[in-house]
């Protein structure tokens with residue numbers, strides 16, 4: 001989520017886990033927006049606490065998004081098992097939970113934290129059974145509202161990045177001031193955008209729990225260039241897709257109708273096309289819209305197998 005050029009995105013570390021979704025414009029003309037990408041270290045195994053590793057060079061920002069002959073990934077056996085045929089795809093619906101979010105405006109760090117905690121509680125209650133039906137243990141994530149520049153277990157949370165999931169410690173880090181700024185601009189947008197951001201970052205937590213991130217991270221060590229970027233989009237589109245499955249399942253309790261539903265769509269559909277991000281790592285508007293619509297409607301991670309589709313669906 002970031003405004004301003006997505007600088008050296010991909011401060012990637014060996015293994016990565018997550019970053020914030022794109023920041024879509026709210027109702028009025030928005031300030032320049034961009035996508036950020038903060039790749040962060042993640043665990044080497046779903047249930048093992050990882051050690052953050054050093055950064056590697058950023059992915060070339062000018063990679064062409066779609067080439068006429070987009071490369072198709074080939075997977076090794078365990079990669080097929082965890083990425084393409086993960087049990088989460090057949091784990092059933094994300095349940096509707098009772099989710100009472102506080103009726104507060106996001107004007108202070110404390111309020112952003114309070115709201116984010118409430119959203120996190122809903123996410124955990126909803127995803128726990130789905131994760132357990134995928135035959136892995138569920139454990140909680142935490143959310144931290146921090147200042148831009150804060151040091152985390154996955155490195156500095158920069159203003160450009162805005163937020164990310166850090167597998168080390170299962171923490172979601174948010175630049176709380178972004179939401180306060182959004183709130184000054186449009187309160188409905190700020191609340192829904194925080195919901196979507198949390199749901200996206202929690203999507204990375206789910207990927208971590210079920211072993212997807214481990215194999216994605218491992219592949220990212222050897223899959224570079226256009227194909228590497230395409231795989232980043234598969235990973236990010238899947239986190240956003242999981243977010244939409246949760247939000248669709250909980251549309252009623254979250255009251256995602258009318259202006260709130262429009263705000264959800266602005267957040268979920270934009271990808272990094274609006275405006276064009278320097279690194280196409282979160283997916284085009286077309287791809288984001290397609291995955292989001294399918295997941296919101298089906299309320300199921302079965303609609304989120306971004307690893308099994310042709311490159312054209314993860315542009």
Ligand SMILES: [Zn+2]
Nearest residue numbers: 018019020239
């Ligand atoms: Zn992400």
